[in-house]
Amino acid sequence: MNSNDYVTRVVEGATGLPATDWDDLLALQDQPTPFMRHAYLSALETSGSAKASIGWTPRFLTLWRGDQLEAACPLYLKDHSYGEYVFDWAWADAYQRHGLAYYPKALCAVPFTPVPGSRLLARSDAGRLALVRALIAWSQAEALSSLHLLFLSPADLRACEAAGLMARHTVQFHWSNRVGPGPRQGAAASEAAPGGGTPAGPYPDFDTFLGALSQDKRKKIRQERRKVAEAGITFRAAEGAEISQPEWEFFYRCYARTYREHGNPPYLRPAFFEAMASDLAESWVLFIAERAGEPIACSLVGVDRANGVAWGRYWGALERVDCLHFEACYYQPLQWCIANGFGRFEGGAQGEHKMARALMPVPTSSAHWLAHPTFSDAVQRFLEREGEGIEGYLTRLESRTPFKRDGVPTAD
DSSP, rough: ETTEEEEEESSGGGGOHHHHHHHHHHHSSOOOGGGGSSHHHHHHHHHTTTTTGGGGGEEEEHHHHEEEEEEEEEEESSSSTTSEEEEEHHHHHHHHHOOOOOSSSSEETTTTTOOOOSSSEEEEEEHHHHHHHHHHHHHHHHTTTTEOOOOOHHHHHHHHHHHEEEEEEEEEEEEEESSSSOTTTOTTTTTTTTSSSSSSOSSHHHHHHHTOOOHHHHHHHHHHHHHHHHHEEEEEEEEGGGGGGGHHHHHHHHHHHHHTTTTOEEEOOHHHHHHHHHHGGGGGEEEHHHHHHHEEEEEEEEETTTTTTEEEEEEEESSSTHHHHHIIIIIIHHHHHTTTOOOOEEEOOOOOGGGGGTTTEEEEEEEEESSSSSHHHHHHHHHHHHHHHHHHHHHHHTTTBBBOOTTTOOOO
């Protein structure tokens, strides 16, 4: 296929593309993350975590000029909607009730990874728009019901809207390393303190962060941390290449147990994390909870040291301890972020309880194309109504800020 003098090629996954070409293109984007690195995407494939037999058929779409990769994106044929975190089950059900096939569908996303960031890698805005149009053309040629692009960066969303796709918004909860809650547009966007005062700056320590919260929230966090400490539990952090093979193996025991306790097999296989240890170790920090020198729980956090962003990803425990989840998944990572000068910690999908830990609501975006015109019109109307509901939901959440109204930290 040719479009605007690009040559379009569809390859069977990240393993079919040169890692250097992919990563160099990723580095040019407005919101790169480690989860779009070639090593991460190829590990999903080679480990068997995302493969055709379990409903993830890789079909990465690329645009070329000669030997130069101009634009590319991860693309999968899906025969279900698991592991996506933007829910379209009702759309699939509506298709089925009308005798239409919703699956297979096309999905531009990172499997099992609800992390906002660049998905449409391109050297220019024009190339990004050409990539979206190529995605639509390919979906039409394959007679697919729909195309979905999830957890997009601002540049991605602009390209999708310019190509006529429908935008959808959901809510995540992110923490910002600055004095004061800042505005809605996200943890990385604000420089001003609430109410217009002194520009916000990073917290010098965890106690100063607590001092920015309302008295009841400070009290609750201190109580929760005290319960864990009184249970005889201490934490240590293993970073990057310092995470040993036995520690990775212990993490996987905890991770798999969490899924099985909810009646599900773990999405990610041991070989995926083996690849992370060997090929992308610098992007991980493991917080290990110990009692009497023996590990009992852990949380794994993704990190981008160059941009000062961390992501809460996985956790698990071999025994139940009151408030251990909060300590492992929020307080230890936030304390580490403050100590290491990180600007943002993203807590992931869903969970209003995160607001009590100062993770504030942030909108995230996806884009959608449906081949059937009648269903496309119906979904457009649904998304307009849903969007109004999301806007109201965000406003209500922001009114419940855990921060002190004056934004000035107190010591107590």
